[in-house]
């Protein structure tokens with residue numbers, strides 16, 4: 166899919182499920198592979214990023230059977246059962262795969278190399294390499310602190326206490342996974358609470374993890390026991406529909422079985438503050454993760470100052486939050502979101518540039534954006550090879566004065582391969598070429 170053309174919609178309707186959670190899918194492969202015994206997974210995200218993690222573990226000798234759409238049987242090899250891969254571990258576009266894998270690989274006896282695509286080779290890796298080297302790991306990057314990452318196996322790891330300089334679930338998870346192989350306790354202190362899927366899933370696999378406020382710790386030397394995992398729908402994919410239905414008159418949709426873990430629901434809190442009509446239905450806990458159906462109806466959004474404590478809880482949703490702000494009445498101010506500059510693209514700059522092309526008064530700042538809501542014009546924008554930028558502009562086209570053409574949309578497949586299909590089924594006017 167090279168381009169998407171998004172035009173005026175008369176309303177969105179329907180009840181449907183978005184694909185499985187990307188963060189949980191990565192972790193299911195990783196922990197299932199390192200566990201003893203069988204792990205059964207349903208709802209797995211069959212998209213490029215999660216499949217990159219799956220392939221990496223197959224290359225390290227793990228037998229992973231694909232039983233049908235979203236269903237896997239992982240025959241775990243235990244914490245010390247991975248085999249040296251015969252080739253570089255290429256993880257495509259996926260920062261989560263590279264950073265979490267670096268922690269696991271640091272604990273192995275063999276050498277390995279992690280590589281990625283053009284976007285991933287520009288993303289900062291010192292954030293994991295610095296603390297890993299404090300643990301005793303031997304991992305090399307380029308001089309710029311980017312991948313390829315060469316991991317020298319056999320270095321004994323020791324637990325450390327590490328105060329993270331940025332809020333990042335990837336860094337936290339990398340260190341907890343390395344901590345499985347370390348002598349003693351690994352303790353991570355977060356500046357802001359971030360998604361806690363690693364901690365929850367480790368507990369599900371029978372491994373003790375302690376969380377007290379923003380401090381998470383783990384002892385090395387235990388074992389993981391295979392389990393069954395039901396991956397809920399990804400709230401980061403649901404987010405496009407939450408904003409789409411909010412800004413499109415005559416809309417009423419229900420997204421079924423979405424993960425609503427409190428470390429991921431910043432998007433809901435932000436939209437509710439903007440005046441959105443969102444209800445959580447059928448709330449329940451499945452495999453240690455909270456799940457609900459989310460019903461959303463159209464409304465007039467209003468601009469807000471986004472509280473900084475919600476930023477890490479909605480970090481991947483900002484491209485589409487900026488679109489919501491463009492359609493809101495009044496001003497929206499986002500601060501404390503400098504992490505957006507080191508995602509698949511610089512999501513502050515790419516969104517500000519695109520919104521300005523569409524006639525929106527959007528000013529990028531060092532750590533966020535100031536957007537004055539108003540009419541959105543049609544036009545042609547770039548995705549900069551970033552899946553979330555592409556889908557955010559597809560949402561922007563639903564009520565713009567003139568269609569929006571989005572270039573370079575192949576990367577939608579990294580997180581949401583059936584986006585166009587689901588979007589058109591519920592009422593988007595979206596043509597993909």
Ligand SMILES: O=C(O)C1=C[C@@H](OP(=O)(O)O)[C@@H](O)[C@H](O)C1
Pocket residue numbers: 187188189261332333334335336338360480481504
């Ligand atoms: O741990 C994870 O699964 C993720 C953590 C976040 O990254 P950071 O930890 O770098 O903020 C998020 O942006 C990414 O999509 C997935």
Ligand SMILES: C=C(OP(=O)(O)O)C(=O)O
Pocket residue numbers: 187214258259260261262481508509553580
């Ligand atoms: C930032 C993202 O993913 P990753 O860091 O895994 O590439 C994302 O999916 O928005």
